[in-house]
Amino acid sequence: MRHLLAVEGLSRSEIEAILDRAESFAEVGxxxxxxxPTLRGRTVVxxxxxxxxxxxxxxxxxxxxxxxxLVSIKAGGSSVDxxxxxxxxxxxxxxxxxxxxxxxxxxxxxxxxVAEWSEAAVVNAGDGKHEHPSQALLDLYTLRRRxxxxxxxxxxxxxxxxxxxxxxxxxxxxxxxxxxxTVCGPPTLIPRGxxxxxxxxxxxxxxxxxxxxxxxxxxxKERMAESFLPSLRxxxxxxxxxxxRLAPRQLLMHPGPxxxxxxxxxxxxxxxxxxxxxxxxxxxxxxxxxxxELLAARERPAPVEGEGAQSPTPLGQPA
Amino acid sequence: xxxxxxxxxxxGEGADIVLRGATVLDPVxxxxxxxxxxxxxxRIAELAAPGAGEVAGGExxxxxxxxxxxxxxxxxxxxxxPGQEHKEDIETGTRAAAAGGFCGxxxxxxxxxxxxxxxxxxxxREAAREQASVPVGxxxxxxxxxxxxxxxxxxxxxxxxxxxxxxxxxxLRDARVLRRALQYQQLCGGTIALHEEDPELSGAGVMHEGxxxxxxxxxxxxxxxxxxTIARDAALAAYEGARIHVQHLSAAESVEAVRAAKAAxxxxxxxxxxxxxxxxxxxxxxxxxxxxxMNPPLRSEADRQALIDGLRDGxxxxxxxxxxxxxxxxxxxxxxxxxxxxxGLETAFAAxxxxxxxxxxxxxxxxxxxxxGGAEPFGLERPSLAPGSEANVALCDLAAxxxxxxxxxxxxxxxxxxxxxxxxxxxxxxLAGGQVAYRLRSFSLGVAR
Numbered sequence: 140m141r142h143l144l145a146v147e148g149l150s151r152s153e154i155e156a157i158l159d160r161a162e163s164f165a166e167v168g169x170x171x172x173x174x175x176p177t178l179r180g181r182t183v184v185x186x187x188x189x190x191x192x193x194x195x196x197x198x199x200x201x202x203x204x205x206x207x208x209l210v211s212i213k214a215g216g217s218s219v220d221x222x223x224x225x226x227x228x229x230x231x232x233x234x235x236x237x238x239x240x241x242x243x244x245x246x247x248x249x250x251x252x253v254a255e256w257s258e259a260a261v262v263n264a265g266d267g268k269h270e271h272p273s274q275a276l277l278d279l280y281t282l283r284r285r286x287x288x289x290x291x292x293x294x295x296x297x298x299x300x301x302x303x304x305x306x307x308x309x310x311x312x313x314x315x316x317x318x319x320x321t322v323c324g325p326p327t328l329i330p331r332g333x334x335x336x337x338x339x340x341x342x343x344x345x346x347x348x349x350x351x352x353x354x355x356x357x358x359x360k361e362r363m364a365e366s367f368l369p370s371l372r373x374x375x376x377x378x379x380x381x382x383x384r385l386a387p388r389q390l391l392m393h394p395g396p397x398x399x400x401x402x403x404x405x406x407x408x409x410x411x412x413x414x415x416x417x418x419x420x421x422x423x424x425x426x427x428x429x430x431x432e433l434l435a436a437r438e439r440p441a442p443v444e445g446e447g448a449q450s451p452t453p454l455g456q457p458a
Numbered sequence: 459x460x461x462x463x464x465x466x467x468x469x470g471e472g473a474d475i476v477l478r479g480a481t482v483l484d485p486v487x488x489x490x491x492x493x494x495x496x497x498x499x500x501r502i503a504e505l506a507a508p509g510a511g512e513v514a515g516g517e518x519x520x521x522x523x524x525x526x527x528x529x530x531x532x533x534x535x536x537x538x539x540p541g542q543e544h545k546e547d548i549e550t551g552t553r554a555a556a557a558g559g560f561c562g563x564x565x566x567x568x569x570x571x572x573x574x575x576x577x578x579x580x581x582x583r584e585a586a587r588e589q590a591s592v593p594v595g596x597x598x599x600x601x602x603x604x605x606x607x608x609x610x611x612x613x614x615x616x617x618x619x620x621x622x623x624x625x626x627x628x629x630l631r632d633a634r635v636l637r638r639a640l641q642y643q644q645l646c647g648g649t650i651a652l653h654e655e656d657p658e659l660s661g662a663g664v665m666h667e668g669x670x671x672x673x674x675x676x677x678x679x680x681x682x683x684x685x686x687t688i689a690r691d692a693a694l695a696a697y698e699g700a701r702i703h704v705q706h707l708s709a710a711e712s713v714e715a716v717r718a719a720k721a722a723x724x725x726x727x728x729x730x731x732x733x734x735x736x737x738x739x740x741x742x743x744x745x746x747x748x749x750x751x752m753n754p755p756l757r758s759e760a761d762r763q764a765l766i767d768g769l770r771d772g773x774x775x776x777x778x779x780x781x782x783x784x785x786x787x788x789x790x791x792x793x794x795x796x797x798x799x800x801x802g803l804e805t806a807f808a809a810x811x812x813x814x815x816x817x818x819x820x821x822x823x824x825x826x827x828x829x830x831g832g833a834e835p836f837g838l839e840r841p842s843l844a845p846g847s848e849a850n851v852a853l854c855d856l857a858a859x860x861x862x863x864x865x866x867x868x869x870x871x872x873x874x875x876x877x878x879x880x881x882x883x884x885x886x887x888x889l890a891g892g893q894v895a896y897r898l899r900s901f902s903l904g905v906a907r
Contacts, residue, residue, distance in 0.1 A: 246792035267794060268676070269676070332673075335669035
């Protein structure tokens with residue numbers, strides 16, 4: 140695997156390799172010194188064009204736990220604010236010879252472009268409404284720990300599917316691991332044609348009891364302004380996941396941050412079947428695993444034969 | 459009136475040339491066969507038996523195995539002048555047209571500033587008389603500054619030489635404004651060309667709404683954004699008895715709307731672009747905006763088939779490239795941020811030949827006819843190979859293969875939707891407005907033998 144740009148296109152065995160690797164890093168997290176030297180001397184750039192708390196912090200901590208040097212750039216206060224193009228920013232950062240660039244961007248395909256423009260391994264930490272593959276992988280990891288296999292499990296993704304990169308990545312990821320997926324929400328928030336991705340579409344929670352896992356999406360409050368919803372109250376009445384709608388055997392997930400009282404009731408968030416804090420914990424080890432699979436599995440290219448193939452010229456001696 | 463007279467181009471010598479033994483095809487004039495195409499002083503003098511054509515002091519071209527068609531006419535190009543000459547200008551844009559076998563183009567008015575005054579039109583016509591390799595006509599905007607509110611001085615613009623009117627790039631969202639323009643057309647003439655789109659339905663859309671947009675998480679532009687507006691405007695044209703031309707059809711529902719309007723007697727014509735005829739929204743999965751982002755967007759396979767059917771049955775009378783050059787930096791950005799539009803003049807024939815003629819979807823004769831079909835909707839004479847006509851000839855090698863962009867472009871911009879594709883069929887030489895407008899470099903070397 141050269142880059143992690145999307146879940147779409149990943150094979151089941153590639154996904155499982157990352158999840159297995161994450162298991163091994165879980166052990167590191169229980170040590171007193173939670174650091175391994177794997178990426179010593181290599182540079183990871185974290186380039187975030189959108190606000191993020193959990194994704195950026197867990198990628199950055201993952202890089203540090205692998206002993207990489209970290210350059211962290213946020214859109215605010217950088218040359219990005221001064222109108223520099225993404226291409227020019229990538230060219231500038233390439234001067235640091237980064238081993239990996241982790242990028243979050245408000246537009247689809249940004250990570251793919253960075254991969255074309257840079258020598259580094261690129262990790263898509265969210266591109267527009269397109270994909271958020273590390274989220275999907277950490278969700279798979281969380282579910283695998285709880286359920287073992289996802290084969291034949293039914294998963295409902297509920298809420299604003301239209302605007303959700305998490306929904307898109309998870310829809311693909313869950314199906315890749317053998318689960319059956321239903322997306323559910325008001326028709327205004329379900330993209331036309333989504334059923335061609337192999338999922339079922341529902342516009343009410345009436346059949347929610349068939350789900351083994353309920354994955355609720357964040358509902359952005361500004362959606363009312365664009366006529367997607369008449370009111371948050373009407374949305375909550377029909378689509379909020381609460382403890383009345385959720386059976387005790389069902390697991391509840393959410394990518395965060397939660398709008399309590401909108402897509403989830405407060406009790407549901409805090410209920411024993413909620414995996415929300417486990418998802419956050421999984422984020423760190425899965426992102427360590429992603430960086431490891433991209434970088435440690437792919438060592439620096441060997442020097443070309445004939446130029447420096449022997450040991451380097453000692454300092455101070457003529458070449 | 460010939461294209462060179464009706465439109466503006468650089469003055470030059472009328473061509474004296476014999477295309478010896480060419481396979482001549484002009485379906486409208488009923489010409490099909492092997493002839494020496496004899497061009498004297500810029501006119502088709504005769505179609506002589508192979509070997510019999512003579513031009514004293516003229517050039518002889520061995521056209522054995524090559525096809526001579528009436529050159530093509532594109533009623534929809536963006537020459538970006540004035541104001542955006544970093545993308546294209548009259549010289550580079552008409553060179554691109556000539557390289558694609560076109561003997562005439564109509565330039566859209568959505569420049570910076572838009573072409574809204576008689577002085578704007580006069581300045582462009584003067585520039586064309588110095589720079590244009592092929593005859594160019596200029597449209598003026600329907601509304602002042604393309605703001606969609608007040609009409610331009612349409613009569614004065616016509617007097618200044620505006621070929622017609624269009625706010626292309628933007629729809630006329632206010633039906634009252636369009637109605638007034640259609641009424642005013644009775645006074646001044648000039649076909650009104652319409653970019654049909656409901657901006658509220660399109661919203662922030664960047665591609666066709668459907669399974670691919672759902673998979674990519676890109677905001678979709680629904681087909682009904684186009685078709686509902688066409689239905690509205692056809693009804694207005696019927697009510698006012700006006701003449702309208704619908705630009706760049708993309709959706710099956712739109713073809714149906716035009717077909718229904720024609721059946722009801724509305725004076726409506728329509729165009730489709732090579733990219734909509736050859737590609738679908740599946741191409742957008744690459745997320746490459748340089749080649750695949752334009753408005754209207756690439757739509758579904760069913761839409762593409764409907765366009766092909768419409769072209770075949772005459773609902774769509776012409777191919778128009780909507781040649782829309784953009785600078786590299788406007789396209790080297792994520793898909794949603796990139797400028798809309800692709801170039802198409804240099805590849806129109808080769809693409810249609812490769813994608814539709816060779817696989818047997820459309821006949822060569824039909825495509826040749828539709829590629830020259832853009833003149834008549836604007837009151838211009840259709841290019842013809844009939845003796846006596848102004849020489850407007852595209853000489854093509856249907857067997858030649860070439861990789862688009864490998865040798866660069868005549869256009870200033872490189873956002874060709876065919877970039878990097880190997881196409882079969884190539885324009886070797888173009889006569890436009892009676893002059894030699896283009897020769898493929900390697901071909902002209904061949905001639906010297």
